[in-house]
Amino acid sequence: MNASVTLLILDLVGVYFFAVSGSLLAARQRFDLVGSLLLASVTGLGGGVVRDLVLDAGPPIAFSQPLYLAPPVLAVVTVYFISASVRRFNRLLVAFDAAGLALFCVSGTLLAIAAHQHPVTAALLGVTTAVGGGILRDVIANVTPALFDQREFYAIPAFVGAALTAAAAALGLVHPLTTVPIIVLVFALRVAGRRLRWGIPLASRRVVE
Template sequence: MTERLTDVAWLLDLAGVFVFAVSGALTAVRQKLDVVGLVVLAEITGLGGGIVRDLMIGAVPPAAFTSLGYVLVPLAASALVFFWHPHVQRLMPGIMLFDAAGLGLFCTTGTVKALAFGLSPLHAVLLGTITAVGGGALRDLLSGQIPAVLYDRQLYALPALLGAAAVAATDAAGLHGDGVTAGAAVLAFGLRVLAMRYGWRAPRPRGVSD
């Protein structure tokens, strides 16, 4: 992996932190939490998946505790939503679109980092998926909701899994570059948005209905 790709992956990671933090902050607004709750949800949603990823691959202390950017980016997202949340919600309808963007960004950067630490493609895919869904799961738990990953309605974990698999597959084929990482992120994001638009759902056990 080239240094340039490392830099791009880092920037995409920060972008994922930002959009997930916006998602967490908008959830706080919807739940009528105060500024403390808003910042907590923004930080947890933005950083939770990456912290879990780094702990699992032995990258300690996690990047969230070694780079100032990982702390300041969620704070910037918190300030944006705190002062201008009506405008944020109008420009990008709702929490779910930001969540989908974070999902796509984190599943790819998590997989890239796992591969860089020498994990097998299969384990890198699993860790990339965990990176993508971890922050959202913590956000949902703290805000009193059932984590979306547990029932995967309108496809949540599956787009992340496919995005991570695309990164691992292209890496195994010897294909590297900025476009690979960004393209896989767009793939996961697009699948999540289409699932929300058309109501695609993961299958339930036989005989179980709504």
């Protein structure tokens, strides 16, 4: 399996996991199936679309490759059938969101590297890919975006994953033996941060009125 196919699969799996998080939030907010599909699509594809527009390399992959439309549909079907048996929506949502974050900060960075971007730029685009869809999801669902919520440990794991991926690419060490541990690390940081209530200090040391 060549590198481009591996990267495509990595990206599609990331779309699916993020799309499931969007559909789970839609179910929690009592959206209908159309709303669930919209939120799943925006969540799964939004970050990649922003990345591709910044790269200015033609139409975003999500629009030029119809294959990218399949994961959101599959995510909606998945949530529709499992939602009745799910007792802890928030925990499941965080798990799928963490998986999408981990996969996208790696795939987004590698796609930017493949587009001949500087490693620093590639890492920033990896972070954009990772957090973009989640921001759009939360705004549409009218909840505080996890990226801006002091109770969520969101941006740091994405930065760590993107930076490690860019460093591995700069050193010519892009390989499953390096990318898989990075994905696992980002996932673990996101989940542990939520469970242990890690957070970034507030913008002000006192309440601003």
